[in-house]
Amino acid sequence: MTAVDAFTTHTGTAAPLRRSAVDTDQIIPAEYLKRITRTGFEDGLFSAWRKNEPDFVLNQPQHADASILVAGPDFGTGSSREHAVWALMDGGFRVVISSRFADIFRNNSTKSGLLTVVLPQAEVEALWQAVEVDPATPVTVDLQAETVSYGEVTVPFEVEDYTRWRLLEGLDDVGLTERHLADVEAYEARRQPWLPKALPAR
Amino acid sequence: MPKTLAEKVYDAHVVRSAAGEPDLLFIDLHLVHEVTSPQAFDGLRAAGRTVRRPDLTMATEDHNVPTLDILKPIADPVSRAQVEALRRNAAEFGIRLAPMGDRDQGIVHVIGPQLGLTQPGTTIVCGDSHTSTHGAFGALAFGIGTSEVEHVLATQTLPQYRPRQMAVTVDGELPEGVSAKDVILAVIARIGTNGAAGHVIEYRGSAIEALSMEARMTICNMSIEAGARAGLIAPDQTTFDFLQGRPHAPQGADWDAAVEYWRTLRTDEGAVFDAEVVLDAAELSPFVTWGTNPGQGLPISARVPDPADLTDDNERRAAEQALAYMGLTPGTPLREIEVDTVFLGSCTNGRIEDLRIAAELLRGKKIDADTRMLVVPGSVGVKAQAEAEGLDQVFLEAGAEWRGAGCSMCLGMNPDQLRPGERSASTSNRNFQGRQGKGGRTHLVSPPVAAATALTGRLTAPADLQPADLTSAGV
Numbered sequence: 001m002t003a004v005d006a007f008t009t010h011t012g013t014a015a016p017l018r019r020s021a022v023d024t025d026q027i028i029p030a031e032y033l034k035r036i037t038r039t040g041f042e043d044g045l046f047s048a049w050r051k052n053e054p055d056f057v058l059n060q061p062q063h064a065d066a067s068i069l070v071a072g073p074d075f076g077t078g079s080s081r082e083h084a085v086w087a088l089m090d091g092g093f094r095v096v097i098s099s100r101f102a103d104i105f106r107n108n109s110t111k112s113g114l115l116t117v118v119l120p121q122a123e124v125e126a127l128w129q130a131v132e133v134d135p136a137t138p139v140t141v142d143l144q145a146e147t148v149s150y151g152e153v154t155v156p157f158e159v160e161d162y163t164r165w166r167l168l169e170g171l172d173d174v175g176l177t178e179r180h181l182a183d184v185e186a187y188e189a190r191r192q193p194w195l196p197k198a199l200p201a202r
Numbered sequence: 203m204p205k206t207l208a209e210k211v212y213d214a215h216v217v218r219s220a221a222g223e224p225d226l227l228f229i230d231l232h233l234v235h236e237v238t239s240p241q242a243f244d245g246l247r248a249a250g251r252t253v254r255r256p257d258l259t260m261a262t263e264d265h266n267v268p269t270l271d272i273l274k275p276i277a278d279p280v281s282r283a284q285v286e287a288l289r290r291n292a293a294e295f296g297i298r299l300a301p302m303g304d305r306d307q308g309i310v311h312v313i314g315p316q317l318g319l320t321q322p323g324t325t326i327v328c329g330d331s332h333t334s335t336h337g338a339f340g341a342l343a344f345g346i347g348t349s350e351v352e353h354v355l356a357t358q359t360l361p362q363y364r365p366r367q368m369a370v371t372v373d374g375e376l377p378e379g380v381s382a383k384d385v386i387l388a389v390i391a392r393i394g395t396n397g398a399a400g401h402v403i404e405y406r407g408s409a410i411e412a413l414s415m416e417a418r419m420t421i422c423n424m425s426i427e428a429g430a431r432a433g434l435i436a437p438d439q440t441t442f443d444f445l446q447g448r449p450h451a452p453q454g455a456d457w458d459a460a461v462e463y464w465r466t467l468r469t470d471e472g473a474v475f476d477a478e479v480v481l482d483a484a485e486l487s488p489f490v491t492w493g494t495n496p497g498q499g500l501p502i503s504a505r506v507p508d509p510a511d512l513t514d515d516n517e518r519r520a521a522e523q524a525l526a527y528m529g530l531t532p533g534t535p536l537r538e539i540e541v542d543t544v545f546l547g548s549c550t551n552g553r554i555e556d557l558r559i560a561a562e563l564l565r566g567k568k569i570d571a572d573t574r575m576l577v578v579p580g581s582v583g584v585k586a587q588a589e590a591e592g593l594d595q596v597f598l599e600a601g602a603e604w605r606g607a608g609c610s611m612c613l614g615m616n617p618d619q620l621r622p623g624e625r626s627a628s629t630s631n632r633n634f635q636g637r638q639g640k641g642g643r644t645h646l647v648s649p650p651v652a653a654a655t656a657l658t659g660r661l662t663a664p665a666d667l668q669p670a671d672l673t674s675a676g677v
């Protein structure tokens with residue numbers, strides 16, 4: 001990967017996913033992880049729920065085109081599979097809103113330009129209600145201003161300054177680290193000689 | 203300033219820190235498997251980059267591998283393509299690989315410790331959330347995503363923010379039949395599946411110090427199930443004894459120098475934790491899960507909970523959804539839940555000690571006629587050791603299946619899967635919907651509970667076994 005999709009502001013409709021602790025096995029089940037590509041995971045997105053639950057939110061025509069997912073607390077727990085982020089993006093999502101994310105998922109999301117927005121649970125509930133009453137409600141997520149707005153409502157959110165800058169610019173971490181290779185070399189020179197090596201031993 | 207163990211390890215690996223930026227952390231060991239690495243290697247190729255430290259990188263095949271006919275080509279073409287991609291990538295980038303059939307092959311979190319690559323005070327990453335397992339040695343070990351795998355391959359570093367510190371203290375003595383798995387399931391039930399988000403957990407207290415390395419690995423393994431970035435335990439004589447003489451452990455004067463350093467890896471008196479959880483070992487009992495996340499667990503003597511008793515809307519909805527999926531009725535005693543399959547294995551409980559404990563309970567007995575039991579050693583090394591001790595014969599004579607090494611039914615990427623509606627008692631770490639096969643229903647249990655359950659066909663703790671359950675072999 002050389003660059004990430006930059007994210008500045010996004011306006012779209014939102015899908016209310018009223019579930020907590022949505023683990024990455026639900027976002028994309030293991031059978032889809034056998035692929036060796038980085039795209040084309042939309043068929044795996046929430047596939048069990050989409051198949052088994054006719055009224056699952058993404059099966060409802062009024063939410064089919066949503067690009068903002070509004071989920072219950074603790075979204076993205078479990079497996080570190082970055083495929084979960086790819087599947088959400090391949091499925092048309094640019095933003096996930098929740099009151100709490102699992103660390104690895106949140107970290108992974110910033111690498112591909114999927115924005116994760118933390119809002120207090122009360123704000124999540126208000127947004128759920130608004131988009132259930134009118135699924136066509138346009139919701140705007142502005143990373144520059146750090147706000148989510150819809151109708152008359154504007155709610156602030158916070159993203160780490162560094163992560164925000166990286167997302168706004170679409171910068172790739174490897175390239176950023178390569179600017180500091182001299183520091184890496186200096187560190188390597190200080191390492192204890194007895195530290196383990198993975199090369200075949202005995 | 204006094205520091206925690208995790209802070210000491212973290213600080214010793216900071217390559218660079220600057221205000222307003224994440225720290226750049228050096229990575230001592232990068233473990234790689236077939237599922238989360240192909241896109242990372244593609245990224246390297248596309249950018250014309252190489253692997254900076256192949257000597258600190260080790261790959262194995264574990265998630266997709268069949269546990270039967272392991273020397274034949276993999277039947278599933280998609281799995282085969284993924285394993286072949288890893289072989290090509292390892293050859294092209296000069297990385298050591300333990301492929302199927304190799305004596306070092308196995309679940310990535312089992313082979314690191316087994317080879318002695320997992321050492322105190324090191325930083326270890328892998329594109330796998332259960333990398334926290336290696337924290338049992340006092341390493342700072344955590345799971346990363348594929349973009350980070352690529353970053354580590356290219357630079358041997360990772361940008362990181364300093365984690366918050368949580369102490370989980372377990373003092374006292376564990377009652378007979380209560381194992382490390384029960385301790386960690388109780389911790390997760392207490393703090394919730396994301397209760398340690400943003401934190402590194404240090405497990406401490408006399409009950410933890412008394413545990414074997416295998417048991418410590420079981421506990422650290424499931425730190426991620428509480429949402430923690432990592433979990434670790436201060437190294438001590440138990441740790442050193444486990445490591446000494448392993449293929450990659452330091453030797454001679456190096457060993458002495460290493461041990462001297464390792465002895466400093468303890469949380470200082472007066473170091474501050476951001477959060478603390480205290481458990482009394484004497485009050486713990488065998489734990490099983492009833493729901494679809496690892497936090498939904500209870501002592502085996504309990505009953506299936508009633509969602510109507512939960513006041514929090516989200517929790518009640520989650521419990522209702524879980525019970526509907528699990529096909530359980532509130533109020534049912536957990537001990538009356540019948541299972542179809544018992545799975546003994548995974549990076550949580552697929553080590554030699556786990557197999558020994560289960561085999562001891564099964565020795566000379568027959569498992570329930572309607573229950574199948576799958577025993578999958580965590581690595582080729584564990585398998586060989588178990589066979590040398592005759593444990594394979596114990597399992598086979600009891601009516602269980604003895605398989606090759608790998609992740610197997612922990613996540614069902616290979617043919618070992620539950621059928622829709624089938625129910626398992628599993629020593630793995632995740633009871634998520636469909637984790638062990640589409641529509642499969644998972645109850646997480648310890649190895650002793652798995653063995654006792656295999657004998658009765660219902661969720662059972664060893665202490666619950668009746669003489670009638672113990673049909674001896676040959677009768």
Ligand code: SF4
Pocket residue numbers: 264265309310311330332548549550608609612613630631
């Ligand atoms: S055994 Fe299960 S949890 Fe462990 S690495 Fe394999 S799939 Fe992951």
